[in-house]
Amino acid sequence: MAGHRGLTGYVASTALVALAAVAWSLPHVDARQAAIVCVAVLTAEVFASTFREEVTASLSSIVALVAIIIGGPQLAIVGALGALPVFLVRASDRRVLRASFNSGQYAISAGAGGGAYLLITTTTGAAFPDLVTLLAVLAAAVTHCVVNHALVAGVIAVSTPDRFRDTFHTIGPSLAMQVPYAGIAILTVVVVERASWWALALMAVPALTARYGLLAFHELDRATDTMVRSFVKAIEIKDLYTRGHSERVAALSVHVAEEMQIPYEQRRLTRYAALLHDVGKIGVPLCIINKPGPLDDDEFAQMKLHPTIGAEILRDIDFLEPAIDIVRYHHERLDGRGYPHGVGSEDLTPVVRIVTAVDAFDAMTSTRSYRRALTVDAALAELHRCTTSQFDPDVVAALETCVRRLGWEPTVEFASEAELGGAEVPESRAGESAALQADERARATETRYPLGPVDEPRGRG
């Protein structure tokens, strides 16, 4: 309740300051210029594009800079009102609160940027496009960006447990963008003031090309996503047992990666690699893949090749190159007793460890031909028991947090061939090795080496 009051107070303060700024600015602006800037801000916000989950590109800050150069901070402050209708329409809930804050912080940021520009140009007496004024535009862009981030970080700190500095420190990439933003703003002003409005079309061509390229890329990105999923479907045509396994491992791996604050690009690759981690099973004969009973040594030797085969299949896909280790090493262990390469913890990156643990967890919580699914608690207990030797304790802790938060349930939605054929699926036994359960076809080793590593048999069960 106190948090809600704090949020309302913060938003109200922001909106009031912005309103005061607008009231002060209105008498100082040319009505025609103000209308044009408002329409430009509105257009920029309408055509803002979300290019990935963390980045929304809008040209409204460039419009603000242009307004600052042409009409000072007052014009930029009034122009920020152009975004209000978009914020009102776009907000999914608490419309008034969200729109008030967003419009308010736009106006305040524009005013701050304009203030910086005015301070420099009046102090030095320089006129556009002198060198000093060009640098003043850059200073205005940086100020606008800093104030904007501070206000957003403030509202996040007030409304969520996140700290102010945790949000504010993400300002880096935005600050880097201020140099090109300032360049475009300067160019726009020169074109509008010293040439003609029509000449803006010359700037629009590359800008529209950029937009076309990014949007077309996202179409293709989706198509590539479909193609990557089609790999999984192709495996599932062959391997009925693991239907849905790859999708679940991918989804849960991304949650765990988020929990561990893995950067966006690595999370994206983790999802692809987790989807494809079993692609090498295509190279394992069908009679082994779908064998209802335990595997013999030769069969298991063939099964152990699937991470290597998978890496081989994916080797030509450039964008997956950083993630191929996930496919190659997803059956390796921290103590170096995994397969097929037997590498140790120094070769297992955080994302490899994530997929390894999630793969094991999903295998344990899924019904298989040779046993029913373990409960989530039993599977987590097994993972905890195998930490340090097999699984990274931090990964297992993050996995437990995600599983609890998501209310993860054992998978019963798909049937094994044994079930499809009417055969009885045995109950799970307590204390089965997570590592061995993790390998869907390691049921042979499950009985022969119930608790130990694959290279140290403890005798048949």
Added chain:
Amino acid sequence: MNRVMVRTVVIPAALAVVVGGSWWLLSPGDPGLGIVDVLLFMFAAAVMELLPINLRDGRGVPTSLAVVGAAAILGEAPHVVAAIAGGGCALAWLVDRRGGVVTTLRHRALVGWALSGMAAIGAALGPATWQGVTEAGAAAELNAGAAVAVGVAIIVGIPMLEVLTRLDIVGRYWFRRMIETVHENGLVGASVTSTAVLGALVHPVLGHWTLATMLVPLLAARVGLERLGLGRRAYDQTIRAMSRLPEQLGSVSSGHGVRVAALAREVALELGLDAATVADAVRASHLHEMGRIQLERDAPAGQRELARAGASVIREVADLDRVATIVELHGRGPVEGSDPDTVSARIVAACCELDRYAPDPAKPDQRHEVVIRLLRHVQDIDVVAALTRVIDRVGVEAP
């Protein structure tokens, strides 16, 4: 002097000299750039030389043309524009030494020289200098005729000339390839041209600061198009990787899909198919054995069942209907029809048969046998003739 030398060096050089030479006849002789500006332009050309826009096939479109084009529109002499282009290329080579510097340097210098001449011709034919309206300070100005001429050269002329210099690769359907190249490079060309015009327009106002500002929108366009290029490559590579799935089953030789796709692409180009059909024929070639994944669990199947199962897998997993149709058709034995899908299917069938047979085309008896075998298999003399021409040109890689 062989034909390739004549086509790639002598003709472009002669064209550039003739076109560029017109500057001395037509230019008013009032260059707009001082020595500092020329050096700045050269530096900017070097920076942009390092930031080409890579579309398909790894061929980068040089964005440095925007800088060179701006200098040409501003009325600089051919040797100065050529020096800017060539100097920029040489400076860039000091940073990134990949590729043949001599060839690129020659190309850039010729293009710079020719652009300057084009600008002079455009300025002579077009209207007088346009001047912006301004209340205070210097006004922006532009020679519209020069701008249009440079734009035509960048968007149409240079891509067309590049196709002409690759006639031995492009084959008989060079005009279609020219149109496709202009179409494919159209967006980049338009962005580069508008940047060049913008630079020339604002130079009287911004002076030394022109380059730092004018190139920003073009760099934004580069970001977008580079992303698009990456997306295309990722998509194609993913399909290529899918061709390895049936190979892992052991019933198809390693690399079969990739080799068939490479041959099919050349044959499709040789037959003058349009770019979209060529792309789908290549995809179908990569995926034509996918049926083996589905049929592994069943008894050994014939070519027709395999192709049908492959089409079914492709429709189910990849949502590529046209590719699935081509794959299905390729297994039906000799199929009649002249629509692009049927022709593509015959191409895939012929290339697949050739790769399985793995002949040595250098041996006349094997070549004769290959032709007979392919004719019997696809019953399309055009496809077989095109395939034999491709074999002669690029050879066949044994499995």
